[in-house]
Amino acid sequence: MDRPLAAAPTERVTVPPVVRALAGDDDVAPVWRNQLGGLTFRLTGAAGTRYVKHVAAGTPELDLDAEAERLAWASSHTAVPRVLGRGHDEGGSWLVTAALPGRSAVDPVWLARPETAARAIGAGLRALHDSLPVDECPFSWSAEERTARLDDAVRDQVGPVPAVDRLVVCHGDACAPNTLVADDGAPAGHVDLGTLGVGDRWADLAVASMSLGWNYPGDVEATFFAAYGVAPDPGRIAFYRNLWILG
Numbered sequence: 396m397d398r399p400l401a402a403a404p405t406e407r408v409t410v411p412p413v414v415r416a417l418a419g420d421d422d423v424a425p426v427w428r429n430q431l432g433g434l435t436f437r438l439t440g441a442a443g444t445r446y447v448k449h450v451a452a453g454t455p456e457l458d459l460d461a462e463a464e465r466l467a468w469a470s471s472h473t474a475v476p477r478v479l480g481r482g483h484d485e486g487g488s489w490l491v492t493a494a495l496p497g498r499s500a501v502d503p504v505w506l507a508r509p510e511t512a513a514r515a516i517g518a519g520l521r522a523l524h525d526s527l528p529v530d531e532c533p534f535s536w537s538a539e540e541r542t543a544r545l546d547d548a549v550r551d552q553v554g555p556v557p558a559v560d561r562l563v564v565c566h567g568d569a570c571a572p573n574t575l576v577a578d579d580g581a582p583a584g585h586v587d588l589g590t591l592g593v594g595d596r597w598a599d600l601a602v603a604s605m606s607l608g609w610n611y612p613g614d615v616e617a618t619f620f621a622a623y624g625v626a627p628d629p630g631r632i633a634f635y636r637n638l639w640i641l642g
């Protein structure tokens with residue numbers, strides 16, 4: 396589950412030296428800690444706003460090179476952050492991006508308006524799927540490749556891969572916090588594209604709809620599916636949620 400840091404974090408966040416150095420005279424604010432301990436900082440200064448995602452050395456699973464490559468590919472088709480820099484040192488690795496407008500769909504402003512947030516996440520995911528060209532995408536996120544990486548016992552638990560409904564370029568982590576929402580409630584863009592790739596659209600739909608319950612009060616799934624423009628498909632939803640949780 397994604398966990399936002401409050402504007403004034405209750406826990407102490409140590410700013411890695413490289414983030415301090417990248418900031419120069421800019422203000423540095425921690426905005427996010429992911430489940431693996433990776434931290435995202437917002438750098439604000441006269442030249443604009445940047446974000447730095449920093450992953451401490453030795454943290455597995457978070458491949459910032461993969462994310463930078465996918466952002467570069469997707470940015471000519473849809474609203475995703477422009478990559479400004481990338482590097483690593485003995486303390487870890489980092490990715491610097493230019494700020495997109497809007498606030499995360501789990502910003503307190505949108506947590507207070509769950510229906511608007513769910514609508515933006517659904518419409519935003521539809522726009523992403525409609526705008527990224529499957530034929531030109533060099534990345535895969537297919538269920539076959541994902542299940543092939545599982546241990547036999549886990550693969551049995553996940554069950555057989557359902558037939559593809561519609562092949563799209565999936566976001567790869569369509570959880571609520573990764574949609575940015577403009578002040579008028581319209582989707583403004585997407586972040587966190589480290590696993591973007593071609594797959595069935597239900598791979599994203601299942602995870603995005605599941606994450607609504609983690610982040611918002613009440614049940615806003617129907618609003619999400621209506622905004623995307625599809626009726627829920629219980630079989631594919633169950634398969635792709637299981638694959639997400641067990642994968």
Ligand SMILES: Nc1ncnc2c1ncn2[C@@H]1O[C@H](COP(=O)(O)OP(=O)(O)OP(=O)(O)O)[C@@H](O)[C@H]1O
Pocket residue numbers: 397398426427428429430433434435446448476477492493494495496498499568570572573575586587588
């Ligand atoms: N370029 C950007 N423009 C605007 N906001 C950004 C940008 N980059 C990151 N953010 C904000 O920082 C948050 C964390 O970034 P991101 O989702 O890439 O980190 P993560 O650690 O991979 O997240 P997760 O917990 O989902 O794995 C985002 O939800 C978004 O609010």
Ligand SMILES: [Mg+2]
Pocket residue numbers: 572573586587
């Ligand atoms: Mg994220």
